[in-house]
Amino acid sequence: MGIRNKLDISAYFVVGPENTKGRPVAPIIRDAVDAGFTCVQIRSKTASARQLIELTGQASEVIAKTGKSDIVTLLVNDRLDVVLAAKKQGIKVDGIHVGQTDIPVDVCREYLGPDAVVGLSARTHELFEYIKNADVSLIDYFGAGPVHETTTKPDSGLDVDGKRITRSIEEITTLSRLSSIPVVVGGGVKLADIPSLARTGVAGFFVVSAISEADDPGHEAANLVKTWNSHKR
Ligand SMILES: Cc1ncc(COP(=O)(O)OP(=O)(O)O)c(N)n1
Ligand SMILES: Cc1ncsc1CCOP(=O)(O)O
Numbered sequence: 365m366g367i368r369n370k371l372d373i374s375a376y377f378v379v380g381p382e383n384t385k386g387r388p389v390a391p392i393i394r395d396a397v398d399a400g401f402t403c404v405q406i407r408s409k410t411a412s413a414r415q416l417i418e419l420t421g422q423a424s425e426v427i428a429k430t431g432k433s434d435i436v437t438l439l440v441n442d443r444l445d446v447v448l449a450a451k452k453q454g455i456k457v458d459g460i461h462v463g464q465t466d467i468p469v470d471v472c473r474e475y476l477g478p479d480a481v482v483g484l485s486a487r488t489h490e491l492f493e494y495i496k497n498a499d500v501s502l503i504d505y506f507g508a509g510p511v512h513e514t515t516t517k518p519d520s521g522l523d524v525d526g527k528r529i530t531r532s533i534e535e536i537t538t539l540s541r542l543s544s545i546p547v548v549v550g551g552g553v554k555l556a557d558i559p560s561l562a563r564t565g566v567a568g569f570f571v572v573s574a575i576s577e578a579d580d581p582g583h584e585a586a587n588l589v590k591t592w593n594s595h596k597r
């Protein structure tokens with residue numbers, strides 16, 4: 365059975381070289397996976413295609429070394445070209461996460477095939493209508509948020525009129541109820557947010573800086589996983 369059929373986005377780590385305070389990315393990914401993170405997304409707005417392929421290869425290797433390649437999903441943000449090039453090099457990468465202005469999901473699905481994981485960021489504008497009515501036949505999950513404003517993604521939650529929208533726990537509970545596919549929520553999420561998020565019924569949370577900027581990423585990742593597991597519905 366491929367990883368798409370047993371996708372676990374309960375604890376989802378997003379990371380790139382610009383997020384790690386100058387530290388190498390791969391050991392931080394290893395720490396997160398060792399701590400129980402179930403999904404990793406390589407995301408960089410500054411790295412070149414070659415750097416992203418290299419980083420994807422390193423991530424795939426550290427996941428393999430933990431013995432969890434069959435249960436931890438490895439995705440690349442935005443870059444279908446990088447996923448295709450990495451796969452061509454024999455790197456085990458499981459799919460892609462795209463947003464509303466990125467490569468369309470039908471193109472991702474066509475090039476990556478039926479076994480790939482394709483995640484899509486939900487729209488900010490009229491989110492609830494969108495989640496209820498969107499065609500989800502080609503995608504595996506929605507990413508949604510932000511919970512708080514965050515410097516990791518300064519444009520997160522900006523509505524069409526330039527107003528910033530953050531999502532309350534009540535709204536996230538509604539999202540979870542309305543969506544026919546799993547929803548993962550992130551954006552400014554820290555340990556203190558996890559108990560209430562876990563009770564909303566969403567499939568998982570995603571974080572960048574809570575782990576990537578921590579003095580002890582492994583310790584922080586373990587606390588996040590433990591807290592999620594002890595509060596989830
Ligand atoms: C899991 C997850 N959810 C949402 C996003 C945001 O994607 P996008 O809207 O395309 O913005 P960028 O990440 O590309 O800046 C995500 N990356 N992951
Ligand atoms: C990738 C992404 N998508 C929405 S917010 C965000 C960044 C979240 O980063 P952090 O966990 O550091 O706030």
Ligand SMILES: [Mg+2]
Nearest residue numbers: 442462463466
């Ligand atoms: Mg994107």
